[in-house]
Every structure is written in structure tokens, then in C-alpha cells.
Amino acid sequence: MLYTALGDSITYGENASSLAKAYPQLAVDALNSRSRSRRATGYVLARPGWTSHDLLNAVIWKGSSAISKSDVVSVWIGGVDLANAALSSIKNQQQIAIKPILTPYRQNLRAILAHIKSVSNARIICCTQYNPFPNSSLAAAAIDQLNYTTIEVAQSYHAQIAPAHRWFEGxxxxxxxxxxxxxxxxxxxxxxxxxxxxxxxxxxxxxxxPYLASRN
Known part of the structure; x- marks a missing residue:
């Protein structure tokens, strides 16, 4: 089983004590500890600072070979798109302008999922974004809208949805x-x-x- 993890700094493992402690490798290790008959390997296509547009380019120009061989692909993207706008809004003491972010994000995510489907029969898992600023109502509202868009696009491509925002809540x-x-x-x-x-x-x-191990 080949698991490909697509994303930005979270998927890359930024601030983990080592890349072996980042979630893609931890998940592969756990799958292999559960089953000796079906060995899992992992491939990560992610970099700190990648926006959804950056990931789309990487998927098209670098990831097609691995994706075509994959049994399951996870996509976790959008945090940088939102963070860039949020930082600009804070510095300028303005409200976060979410609509100008969501339109290109939706287009990029749709293109990412469409490309995966065009080169592979892999199951696709789209991860939602947790809120690192739970005491900010502006952050909560913006991330809710980002996640709504992610879920909407994922469902339109029959991708599974991994609710990471729930795993971190509180x-x-x-x-x-x-x-x-x-x-x-x-x-x-x-x-x-x-x-x-x-x-x-x-x-x-x-x-x-549970999403990676499922064969449905």
C-alpha cells in the first residue's frame, strides 16, 4: 500500500522534533504495526509556505508519478492561503477578507482533486484545518468558512473528509x-x-x- 500525503508545512512536519514524528510517517508506522501481510509505504509532497496554488503546481509537475501508484492520497492545504491574509489584516487593523481567498482556493483544490483522479484510482482524503487561535473570533469564522469550502469541494469529488478541526478542538x-x-x-x-x-x-x-486503513 502506498500512501501519499500532500500539503504544506503541517504535512511536511514543521516544528515536529523530526520528520519521523510528522503525522504521515507516524501513520505509516502504525499501519505496519497492525498488519504484516499488507505493508505500507509513504510519500510526502509538502513544503513549508505552500499555498493551494503551490501545491497544485507541485502535484502536476512533481507528484503525478507517485500519485498514479498510490492506493490512498491525503490532501491538507489552505492554511497558508488563510494565514497570509490574516497577517495582512492584523497589521493593517482590518477585517480578514475571506472571499478573495476562498475563490482561488476553491478553484485550486478542485484542480488538485481533478488531477489526482485523472492519474490514479487512489482513495482521496481531504483534511479540514484546525484553529490555532481559538480565542479569536475572527480566526474561528475564517477557518469555519475555509473548512466549509474544503468539505464542499471534497464531497463533489467523492473524497472522504478527515475532520482534523474536531481532533484539535479544545x-x-x-x-x-x-x-x-x-x-x-x-x-x-x-x-x-x-x-x-x-x-x-x-x-x-x-x-x-481509520481512513487510511479502510479499503472502501
């Missing part, structure tokens, strides 16, 4: 590296407190395993 302080106050303003004081720590990656892997 537990952000213990699952996010560098978590401070859970407010958008925390993003202005150095390192962005948005990535999972090792425990957070383990939570994601645990949540994904």
Missing part, C-alpha cells in the same frame, strides 16, 4: 508548538504558533489511521 494549548494565548495577535511576535507539536502529530496520525 486541546490546542497542548497540541500546538509554541502556543501562547490562542489569539491572532500571537502571530506577530516571532515564530508562528500554528504547527502541531509531536503530540499534535500523533493525534492527527491516530485520527487518519
Amino acid at each position: 486541546k490546542q494549548a497542548s497540541l500546538i508548538y509554541g502556543y501562547r494565548n490562542g489569539r491572532l495577535e500571537d502571530a506577530l511576535s516571532g515564530t508562528l504558533p500554528i504547527h502541531p507539536n509531536d503530540r499534535g502529530h500523533q493525534v492527527i496520525a491516530n485520527g487518519l489511521i
Whole structure:
């Protein structure tokens, strides 16, 4: 079984203590510990800072070969699209302009899923985005809209939906590296407190395993 994980810095493993502690590898290790007859291998196509447009380009120009051989593909993208707009809004003391983000995000996600389907029979899993700033109503509203769009597009391509936002809800302080106050303003004081720590990656892997292991 080949599992391909597509995404941005979260999927890459930013702020995990090592790439072996990032959720894609943890999930593969867990699958292999469960079954000796069906061995799993993993391939990660993800980079810190990738927007949905960056991932689309990577999927088309770099990922087709691996995707074509994959049994299951997960897609976790959109956080950077939203973060860039959020940081700009905070600095300019404006509301987050979500509509200009969601239109190209929807188009890019649709194109990503369409390309996967055009080169592979792999099952597709779309992950929702958790809220690293649970004490900010602006962040909550924006991420809700991002997730709504993700779910809408995923369903239109018959992809499964992994609700990562539920796995982190109410537990952000213990699952996010560098978590401070859970407010958008925390993003202005150095390192962005948005990535999972090792425990957070383990939570994601645990949540994904039932989707990866399913043969339906």
C-alpha cells in the first residue's frame, strides 16, 4: 500500500522534533504495526509556505508519478492561503477578507482533486484545518468558512473528509508548538504558533489511521 500525503508545512512536519514524528510517517508506522501481510509505504509532497496554488503546481509537475501508484492520497492545504491574509489584516487593523481567498482556493483544490483522479484510482482524503487561535473570533469564522469550502469541494469529488478541526478542538494549548494565548495577535511576535507539536502529530496520525486503513 502506498500512501501519499500532500500539503504544506503541517504535512511536511514543521516544528515536529523530526520528520519521523510528522503525522504521515507516524501513520505509516502504525499501519505496519497492525498488519504484516499488507505493508505500507509513504510519500510526502509538502513544503513549508505552500499555498493551494503551490501545491497544485507541485502535484502536476512533481507528484503525478507517485500519485498514479498510490492506493490512498491525503490532501491538507489552505492554511497558508488563510494565514497570509490574516497577517495582512492584523497589521493593517482590518477585517480578514475571506472571499478573495476562498475563490482561488476553491478553484485550486478542485484542480488538485481533478488531477489526482485523472492519474490514479487512489482513495482521496481531504483534511479540514484546525484553529490555532481559538480565542479569536475572527480566526474561528475564517477557518469555519475555509473548512466549509474544503468539505464542499471534497464531497463533489467523492473524497472522504478527515475532520482534523474536531481532533484539535479544545486541546490546542497542548497540541500546538509554541502556543501562547490562542489569539491572532500571537502571530506577530516571532515564530508562528500554528504547527502541531509531536503530540499534535500523533493525534492527527491516530485520527487518519481509520481512513487510511479502510479499503472502501
